[in-house]
Amino acid sequence: MKSEKKWTSLMKKLNLILSSFVILLISACSSIPKNTADGCSIFSERYLWYKHAKKTEQKWGTPIYIQLAFIKMESDFDWLAKPKRKKIFKVIPYKRPSSSFGYSQAVKGTWKQYKKETGNKFATRTRFKDSVDFIGWYTNKTEKILKISKKDSFKQYLAYHEGWGNFKNYKNNQKVILIAKKVQRQSDKYKKQLAGCKKSLNRKKYIIY
Secondary structure, three states: OOOHHHHHHHHHHHHHHHHHHHHHHHHHHHOOOOOOOOOHHHHHHHEEEEEHHHHHHHHHHOOOHHHHHHHHOOOOOOOOOOHHHHHHOOEEEOOOOOOOOOOOOOOOHHHHHHHHHHOOOOOOOOOOOOOOHHHHHHHHHHHHHHOOOOHHHHHHHHHHEEEEEHHHHHHHHHHHHHHHHHHHHHHHHHHHHHHHHHHHHHHHOOOOO
């Protein structure tokens, strides 16, 4: 009986330790970086994010600073971000305006297309690795379809926000133009910041994926 009680007590302690570890791991992976306006600060907190963003740049040719600028505008690095619900009579909560979700705010239909074309069947919009890969895939298709350079943060974001079919009408939407200009400014800031810490980030070769 004593040995059985000791074993039960030990198992409870192990379960508690395991649960605490899982909670700590989830919070570490999903929490929002302290300074989302600084690329070096983001990657100093989330070095694995740098490796994922760099892999996307190598795979699709989409610069890291543009990946970050898109996510900054879309979700501000909130993995559970969703569009605000519409309100009836400005009071009663109603449905959301779109199915946008996660870091990249990809909608369900486009995310489904991404998974089908890339073979990334288990991709999820709440994972940074998949989100930056999605942005790389999308901007790569934008370059092919609309002949917009992947380094053109302004027009690439317009196509990202409006969609490939509606891009030609962007000049009629001043609100979207202002947002795209904001993304462009943020992209330029990230570019300058990362130029100063790129060597340091690339030296960290032994951090496991």
